[in-house]
Each structure stands twice: as C-alpha cells, then as structure tokens.
Amino acid sequence: MRNFSNYFVLVLIPLLLASPLAVASYKKHINKDKPCKRFVLYYHDKLFEGDDVGNATSAAVYNGTGLGNFKFGKMVVFDDPLTKDRSFVSPPVAKAQGFYFYDMKTTYNAWFAYTLIFNSTEYKGTLNIMGADMMDEPMRDLSVVGGTGDFFMSRGVVTFQTDVAEGIYYFRVKMDVKLYECY
Numbered sequence: 001m002r003n004f005s006n007y008f009v010l011v012l013i014p015l016l017l018a019s020p021l022a023v024a025s026y027k028k029h030i031n032k033d034k035p036c037k038r039f040v041l042y043y044h045d046k047l048f049e050g051d052d053v054g055n056a057t058s059a060a061v062y063n064g065t066g067l068g069n070f071k072f073g074k075m076v077v078f079d080d081p082l083t084k085d086r087s088f089v090s091p092p093v094a095k096a097q098g099f100y101f102y103d104m105k106t107t108y109n110a111w112f113a114y115t116l117i118f119n120s121t122e123y124k125g126t127l128n129i130m131g132a133d134m135m136d137e138p139m140r141d142l143s144v145v146g147g148t149g150d151f152f153m154s155r156g157v158v159t160f161q162t163d164v165a166e167g168i169y170y171f172r173v174k175m176d177v178k179l180y181e182c183y
C-alpha cells in the first residue's frame with residue numbers, strides 16, 4: 001500500500017497535471033466575436049502619378065517584372081492617411097506607413113507590411129500589421145502582430161474590404177481592426 005501511494009505521488013499526479021485537460025484549463029479562451037478593442041478606419045492609397053506631389057500618398061518603387069498579368073513584383077511604399085469616414089480629405093486619425101508588393105502569378109495578391117501610427121488625443125502608439133491581401137476575396141484577414149504605446153503588446157486581426165478602386169491610381173480599403181489581446 002505504501003508503495004502504491006508513493007507511485008501515486010511520484011508518477012500519477014505529474015501525469016495528471018500534464019494531461020491535455022489540465023493544460024486546456026490554463027489556456028486563455030479567445031472569442032472571435034468579442035475583441036477587447038475594435039475600430040473601423042478607411043485607408044486611402046493615392047499612388048504618385050508623377051505630377052501630383054500634393055495629393056499622392058504612395059509611390060511605386062518598382063513597376064513590376066512583366067512576369068504574368070498581375071503586376072508580379074510591383075512594389076509600393078506608402079505613407080497613407082486613415083480616416084473615420086470615406087473622405088480622402090477628412091483629417092486623418094492615424095497614418096499607415098509601410099509597403100506592399102504583388103506576389104502572385106495567377107491573380108492579384110499583395111503582401112502588406114506596415115505600421116499604423118496614432119498620434120492623437122484619442123490614441124498614441126503603434127500597431128504593426130502584416131499579411132496577404134487576396135484582392136479577389138470580399139474580406140481578407142491580416143495579422144496584428146504587435147503594438148506599442150496605448151496598444152502595448154496588442155495582437156489581433158485586421159479585416160480588409162475594398163471600398164472603392166478607381167483605376168490604378170486610387171483605392172480605398174475599409175479596415176476593421178479587432179484586437180484580442182489588450183493590456
């Protein structure tokens with residue numbers, strides 16, 4: 001009997017603690033529908049045409065490789081305004097600074113990596129975002145991989161929805177920012 005209780009303490013208890021059930025009870029539960037912070041912003045990308053310095057907010061640093069018909073290799077660096085409504089001339093509540101490049105041969109897909117920079121009375125800080133923008137899909141999810149300031153250590157998802165695309169020089173994306181880790 002004594003042997004059994006030793007066995008219980010030394011072997012079974014550690015086994016029980018390490019069981020998936022025990023681990024699951026320590027895991028933080030994240031509900032997709034209940035972000036800890038959420039806001040919708042409109043992102044405006046006005047590509048530089050060569051003579052619109054006043055209005056342009058982004059510029060192609062490379063105009064594509066000619067590989068396929070979907071701008072493969074084209075890379076754009078942007079300093080784009082984010083507004084609460086759809087108007088390009090509304091006062092920006094944040095800036096999106098970063099780049100995207102087209103990286104799919106068979107359709108339009110851009111890979112985004114950028115920082116949302118907030119410097120207003122409402123928020124001060126940054127959110128860093130990256131992911132694929134599969135433009136054929138009505139909704140695309142990109143990852144919020146981290147944050148600083150008012151968004152210290154935040155993580156989450158940004159859902160992109162094309163709001164308007166006017167030729168090759170202007171598009172607007174609705175960005176639904178949902179954070180699931182807030183500190």
Ligand SMILES: *[C@@H]1O[C@H](CO)[C@@H](O)[C@H](O)[C@H]1NC(C)=O
Nearest residue numbers: 051052053054055056088089
């Ligand atoms: C900026 O855009 C506005 C509205 O589209 C236009 O009236 C103005 O001429 C543009 N300015 C420049 C410098 O392109």
Ligand SMILES: *[C@@H]1O[C@H](CO)[C@@H](O)[C@H](O)[C@H]1NC(C)=O
Nearest residue numbers: 049050060062063064071168
């Ligand atoms: C970039 O390529 C497109 C065609 O893909 C062309 O219409 C446009 O004029 C080019 N822009 C520059 C700055 O060369």
Ligand SMILES: *[C@@H]1O[C@H](CO)[C@@H](O)[C@H](O)[C@H]1NC(C)=O
Nearest residue numbers: 095117118119120121124125
């Ligand atoms: C943030 O805004 C303040 C007040 O308008 C300004 O003094 C400061 O330079 C801004 N900081 C950045 C990083 O833009």
